[in-house]
Amino acid sequence: MAPPVLRLKILPKPVIKGKMDVRFPGSVTAISPILIDKTGGNFIFSVDINALAAMMATIFQPNELFEQHITNPGPATIGSAIGIVRVDQTVGAAITLNLPPAANKSCPVLIADWKGDAGTNNITITPSGTEKIQGRSSWKIAGDTGSIFLRPIAGIGYVR
Incomplete structure (x- = not known):
């Protein structure tokens, strides 16, 4: 040069x-x-x-479209940018899903019993630390093909 x-x-x-x-x-x-x-x-x-x-x-895909497919036995942690969680364990067993702190969650999340066996194998959803899900320390999906849609409230927890 x-x-x-x-x-x-x-x-x-x-x-x-x-x-x-x-x-x-x-x-x-x-x-x-x-x-x-x-x-x-x-x-x-x-x-x-x-x-x-x-x-x-x-950048342009809304977080609500990011999916987490859970097939392994629990417990499992839901990602902060995940908008859909499909619980579809290969082994029939109860599972606990841990939510991230609501302040870190960038979008609402839909959690669904994809396998269709939550009536027998309950899905327990637990918020972070002292946070609550509409006043409760945990939430249980106890019906086959059940689901719940949770919206984060920073510092408080989640509301359905």
């Missing part, structure tokens, strides 16, 4: 004019989704729209 060339012209008046000839660096790299084509000494910049869409999906 050639160093920049600076030309100065000093005039009889106290005025300085300058012109700088800056060369574009020969070593230009880019990361996805920006693409560079350097053929023929010309630099062509473009955007890979598919890579950009994949990169931006988590």
Whole structure:
């Protein structure tokens, strides 16, 4: 890469004019989704729209669409950005689901008995610390294919 060339012209008046000839660096790299084509000494910049869409999906997809599918025996912790929880354990057994602190939860959450055996294998939902679910220290789904929709209230817990 050639160093920049600076030309100065000093005039009889106290005025300085300058012109700088800056060369574009020969070593230009880019990361996805920006693409560079350097053929023929010309630099062509473009955007890979598919890579950009994949990169931006988590920003523009509402959290309510993020799903957590629980198949392993419990207890299990529900993620703070999860909007749907499907309880579908491969082994029939009761399970406890631990909610994150309501202040950390970025969206409401729907918890559903996907397997359809909560009447026999209850799903117990427990809030964080001293928080409550509508005044209760835990909530139980005790009917087959039952579900509950919980909305977080920061510092208090969840309301259904």
